[in-house]
Amino acid sequence: MMALVKLADLCAKTGEAHGTTRGLAKLMGVSQQTASRYLIELEGLGLISRSRAPEGERIGITEEGSKELAALYASLRDFLERPKAELVLEGRLFTGLGEGAYYISQGGYRRQFVERLGFDPYPGTMNLRLDGRGRARRMLLDRIDPIMIEGFSDGSRGFGPVKCYRAIVEDRIEGAVLVAMRSHYGDDVIEVIAPIGLREALGLRDGQTVRIRVPPASNPPRPSA
Amino acid sequence: MMALVKLADLCAKTGEAHGTTRGLAKLMGVSQQTASRYLIELEGLGLISRSRAPEGERIGITEEGSKELAALYASLRDFLERPKAELVLEGRLFTGLGEGAYYISQGGYRRQFVERLGFDPYPGTMNLRLDGRGRARRMLLDRIDPIMIEGFSDGSRGFGPVKCYRAIVEDRIEGAVLVAMRSHYGDDVIEVIAPIGLREALGLRDGQTVRIRVPPASNPPRPSA
DNA sequence: ATTACTAGGAATCGAGTAG
DNA sequence: TCTACTCGATTCCTAGTAA
Numbered sequence: 001m002m003a004l005v006k007l008a009d010l011c012a013k014t015g016e017a018h019g020t021t022r023g024l025a026k027l028m029g030v031s032q033q034t035a036s037r038y039l040i041e042l043e044g045l046g047l048i049s050r051s052r053a054p055e056g057e058r059i060g061i062t063e064e065g066s067k068e069l070a071a072l073y074a075s076l077r078d079f080l081e082r083p084k085a086e087l088v089l090e091g092r093l094f095t096g097l098g099e100g101a102y103y104i105s106q107g108g109y110r111r112q113f114v115e116r117l118g119f120d121p122y123p124g125t126m127n128l129r130l131d132g133r134g135r136a137r138r139m140l141l142d143r144i145d146p147i148m149i150e151g152f153s154d155g156s157r158g159f160g161p162v163k164c165y166r167a168i169v170e171d172r173i174e175g176a177v178l179v180a181m182r183s184h185y186g187d188d189v190i191e192v193i194a195p196i197g198l199r200e201a202l203g204l205r206d207g208q209t210v211r212i213r214v215p216p217a218s219n220p221p222r223p224s225a
Numbered sequence: 226m227m228a229l230v231k232l233a234d235l236c237a238k239t240g241e242a243h244g245t246t247r248g249l250a251k252l253m254g255v256s257q258q259t260a261s262r263y264l265i266e267l268e269g270l271g272l273i274s275r276s277r278a279p280e281g282e283r284i285g286i287t288e289e290g291s292k293e294l295a296a297l298y299a300s301l302r303d304f305l306e307r308p309k310a311e312l313v314l315e316g317r318l319f320t321g322l323g324e325g326a327y328y329i330s331q332g333g334y335r336r337q338f339v340e341r342l343g344f345d346p347y348p349g350t351m352n353l354r355l356d357g358r359g360r361a362r363r364m365l366l367d368r369i370d371p372i373m374i375e376g377f378s379d380g381s382r383g384f385g386p387v388k389c390y391r392a393i394v395e396d397r398i399e400g401a402v403l404v405a406m407r408s409h410y411g412d413d414v415i416e417v418i419a420p421i422g423l424r425e426a427l428g429l430r431d432g433q434t435v436r437i438r439v440p441p442a443s444n445p446p447r448p449s450a
Numbered sequence: 451a452t453t454a455c456t457a458g459g460a461a462t463c464g465a466g467t468a469g
Numbered sequence: 470t471c472t473a474c475t476c477g478a479t480t481c482c483t484a485g486t487a488a
Contacts, residue, residue, distance in 0.1 A: 002226055005297065008304040013370060015307065015441065021453060031483050036454055056452085066305065073301040076230065078237040080291065080298055145238065216240060246472060256464045261473055281471085455487075462480065469472090 001072070003028065003038040004047055008061060008069055016060040023056065087140050087214040089177070089190060091128030093199075093206050100125025100191055104178075106159060108152035116147050117164060117176050119195040125178065126169075126192040126199065127185070128210055135188050141165060141179065144216055168213045169194060170202050177214060226297070228253065228263040229272055233286055233294055241285040248281065312365050312439040314402070314415060316353030318424075318431055325350025325416055329403075333377035333384060341372050342389060342401050344420040350403065351394075351417040351424065352410075353435055360413050366390060366404065369441055393438040394419060395427050402439060 006028045010017035017024065025035035039059065042048040047065035051058045061069070101124040103109060114120050130138060146163035153159070163179040175194030185191070192198065192212060204210060231253045235242035242249065250260035264284065267273040272290035276283045286294070326349040328334060339345050355363060371388035378384065388404040400419030410416070417423065417437060429435060 005301065009300050012300070012303040012307055020451090033454075033483055033485095034481085037482085040454080052453095061304075069301055070305055072230065073298065073305055075234050075237070076294055076298040076301070079233040079286075080295055082237060082240065245470090258464055258466095258473075259462085262463085265473080277472095453488085456485085458482105458484090460480100460482070463478080465477090466475085468474070 001068070004042060004061070004065060004068060005072070007038075007042070007048060007059060008065075011059070011061055016058050018053070018056055018058055020056040024059075083143050083216040086216055087137055087144065089128070089130060089134050089137055089212045089214065090209055091130040091134050091190060091212075093204055093208050093210050094127050094129055095206055096125070096127045098124075100127065100193075103159070103180075104193060106154065108154060108159060109149060109162070112149045113164075113176075113193070116149065117166070119175075121175075121193040122195060122197045124193075124197065126194075126204075126210070128190050128192065128212070130188050130190065138187065138190065141177070141214065144214065146179070147176070165214045167192060168215070169198055170211055171213065173198060173201060177212060226293070229267060229286070229290060229293060230297070232263075232267070232273060232284060233290075236284070236286055241283050243278070243281055243283055245281040249284075308368050308441040311441055312362060312369065314353070314355060314359050314362055314437045314439065315434055316355040316359050316415060316437075318429055318433050318435050319352050319354055320431055321350070321352045323349075325352065325418075328384070328405075329418060331379065331384060333379060334374060334387070337374045338389075338401075338418070341374065342391070344400075346400075346418040347420060347422045349418075349422065351419075351429075351435070353415050353417065353437070355413050355415065363412065363415065366402070366439065369439065371404070372401070390439045392417060393440070394423055395436055396438065398423060398426060402437060 007017060007024075010019075010024070010027060019027075021036045021039065022032045024039075025032045028035055028038070030038070039048070039050060039057075042065070043050055047062055047068060049060045049062050104113065104121050104125060105123050110120065144165055146165055149162040149164055151159055151161040160180060164176045165179070167175055167177045169175055169192060173194050173196065175192055175198065178191045178193060180191075190212070194201075198204065202210075232242060232249075235244075235249070235252060244252075246261045246264065247257045249264075250257045253260055253263070255263070264273065264275060264282075267290070268275055270289075272287055272293060274285045274287050329338070329346050329350060330348045335345065369390055371390055374387040374389055376384055376386040385405060389401045390404070392400055392402045394400055394417060398419050398421065400417055400423070403416045403418060405416075415437070419426075423429065427435075
């Protein structure tokens with residue numbers, strides 16, 4: 001694989017590489033014998049084509065070889081071009097009507113919080129009213145992979161799905177921003193949950209400005225394997 | 226290296242991978258022992274960071290690791306996104322004043338043609354006047370790597386540098402398109418040379434339309450190593 | 451000069467297993 | 470369970486060299 005990549009490097013300019021096994025070996029950082037073996041193996045796999053030339057050899061990468069490289073390229077792109085910058089939201093703390101506590105205490109939500117966020121939320125949400133800049137930035141949340149909390153019904157009524165984004169409150173406490181798919185608040189409000197009571201832990205009062213950092217990778221700390 | 230790529234795959238979605246060495250091993254197609262060794266080695270190289278978690282382990286790719294991957298990504302891009310399509314130019318044959326023959330017969334040019342194009346040009350150029358579509362396409366020549374023929378002086382006068390592009394004339398004869406950096410012709414004319422006389426070989430007469438294919442890779446068949 | 455074979459040493463892998 | 474060690478098996482690399 002890496003040998004194929006090195007050859008692709010040498011083919012990048014013209015579509016084919018020219019040279020002796022010794023020269024290629026030097027460029028690839030291996031011995032002449034190894035370069036020769038690489039060429040034999042890659043040709044056997046149908047990933048490159050070779051044609052003898054008096055001055056050395058012409059090596060081209062076949063369609064199949066390009067496919068191999070393209071697959072590698074694609075997987076690197078997925079990693080490298082994923083959103084990188086974290087999102088910082090600032091808003092003023094205000095007291096709601098306590099519906100937040102009602103909702104997140106529902107077993108159907110709570111079980112999913114524990115499973116997908118990794119913590120059992122303190123029974124209450126912190127409501128923040130975003131300033132103008134914050135409202136603009138909130139749009140950027142869409143570019144981050146949400147942790148989905150599914151809707152459910154408890155028999156008497158239904159509860160809608162909720163998107164969560166891992167968040168760090170005031171640089172100290174790890175929690176999550178909730179975005180209800182059909183919120184009772186407007187676009188200028190975000191709700192934040194955490195394993196502990198944020199107001200008490202941080203000594204916050206209504207009207208204070210609170211800073212939330214949403215890292216670009218917001219998925220849960222559980223095994224992907 | 227490939228181990229780092231595999232890990233990057235697993236980190237693509239969230240920025241970090243979670244799991245046990247056994248699980249990671251399975252995803253990477255190696256044994257648990259090898260996965261463990263990979264992690265130790267990559268961490269030693271500073272390419273990844275690890276943090277133990279009760280459910281397994283959290284693995285992130287460091288800035289330095291990302292740089293490694295970005296370098297690999299860039300070299301793949303150079304190969305995969307190099308221009309692929311060939312350029313087809315069509316124009317009507319006309320007879321010039323014979324200056325073409327004078328220029329390419331100069332030893333200073335001729336030696337370079339032999340060395341860089343791999344043939345000794347027939348002493349004469351074929352002049353083609355491009356149609357409207359051809360003029361538009363000619364611009365695309367700039368996207369192809371030229372074979373540079375350097376300017377020189379023979380004592381009495383100077384000769385400017387010339388760009389060459391390998392070309393196939395009427396699908397039959399391999400030659401080259403010349404683009405003089407300071408041409409005596411306008412932008413609607415191209416000059417073509419080949420090892421043999423094109424008019425005679427192809428039975429062409431003034432006014433006929435001639436088709437030239439310029440492949441995307443136009444460098445010479447000599448050792449790059 | 452090449453390319454590529456052989457042979458032996460070096461690096462790598464994974465089964466077993468300790469902590 | 471987990472991670473990571475030892476160690477024999479295997480793979481891989483290169484020096485020497487044939488063609």
